[in-house]
Amino acid sequence: MSAVDSYSYLGVTVSADLRWHSHVNNVCTKATRTLNFIRRNIYHCSPDAKALAYTSLVRPHLEYAAASWDPYTARDTTQLEKVQRRAARFAKSDFRRTTSVTQLLTELDWSQLADRRRFARLSMFFKAVHGLVAIPTDRLLRPSRYTRQSGQDTFINLPCKIDTYKFSFLPRTITDWNALPESTRSKPSVDSFRRTLQRPPDCC
Numbered sequence: 175m176s177a178v179d180s181y182s183y184l185g186v187t188v189s190a191d192l193r194w195h196s197h198v199n200n201v202c203t204k205a206t207r208t209l210n211f212i213r214r215n216i217y218h219c220s221p222d223a224k225a226l227a228y229t230s231l232v233r234p235h236l237e238y239a240a241a242s243w244d245p246y247t248a249r250d251t252t253q254l255e256k257v258q259r260r261a262a263r264f265a266k267s268d269f270r271r272t273t274s275v276t277q278l279l280t281e282l283d284w285s286q287l288a289d290r291r292r293f294a295r296l297s298m299f300f301k302a303v304h305g306l307v308a309i310p311t312d313r314l315l316r317p318s319r320y321t322r323q324s325g326q327d328t329f330i331n332l333p334c335k336i337d338t339y340k341f342s343f344l345p346r347t348i349t350d351w352n353a354l355p356e357s358t359r360s361k362p363s364v365d366s367f368r369r370t371l372q373r374p375p376d377c378c
Contacts, residue, residue, distance in 0.1 A: 186239050192338040194243050198250040205235035205257045213264055224265040225282055232261060236287060241298040244291040246341035254287050285372075293371045295347045296354070300367050303327070314348070327359045328352045 180189040180196045187197035212227045219227075236254055245251055262278040263269050279286075302309035315330040329348045334340035351359065361367040 184239070186243055192342075193247075194245040194250055195247075197243055198245055198253055201235050201238070202253050202257055205232050206260075208232050208235060209257065209261055209264070221265050221267065224267075228258075228261040228265060229284075232257070233287075237290065237294070240291045241294040242343060244288075244295055244343075244346070246337070246346070251288055258284065258287055292350060293368065295343065296350055296371060297364060297368055298343075299347045299351055300359075300361075300364060306364070314344075327356070 178190075180187050182188075182200075187194075187200050189196050209228070209232045212224070212231060216223060216227060236257060245254075259275045259279070262275055262282055262284065263273075265282060266278050268278060298307065298309070301307040302311050311329075314332075316326065317328060317330060329352065331349055331352070332345040334345050339345060358367065358370045361370060
């Protein structure tokens, strides 16, 4: 059996260097092909129909299993966001250089993909903490003394020496989890937890 630089497992391309460049390239290529197909076939449809086509057919390519591979480099993050920004221009039929794509995204009520991946990671961790998925958390250390910032539902951050581990699922998500308000971490269900995450910061 020969060694390979990358391998696709359950739809996720895992690279030998534990980075996500190859996977991001693959999902952006698939998403762009689907977006181009949609543009050719429903160009004259309403903005609502175009937006629905994007969220139903294109965005799933960009988010499949994203909790496990959420990239941390600016290159990969920007590459993913560019697909959504092109989709926003298409949905609103506005390709002018002077138009703010950020404003278009606001009008469409589309969150940044990076935020959605963060929500996906935190939702998966919530499930793990409550034993709803097979991700063991019983070996994760908890603070020996509790403060306003570190309650009994927080965890000690994992020591990391290299970025590929620092920005992997557990170390990265524990940091984000500990930063949440206690009222959010203590929600009784996944649905209520997700609803709180999706509110504006001043409403959490």
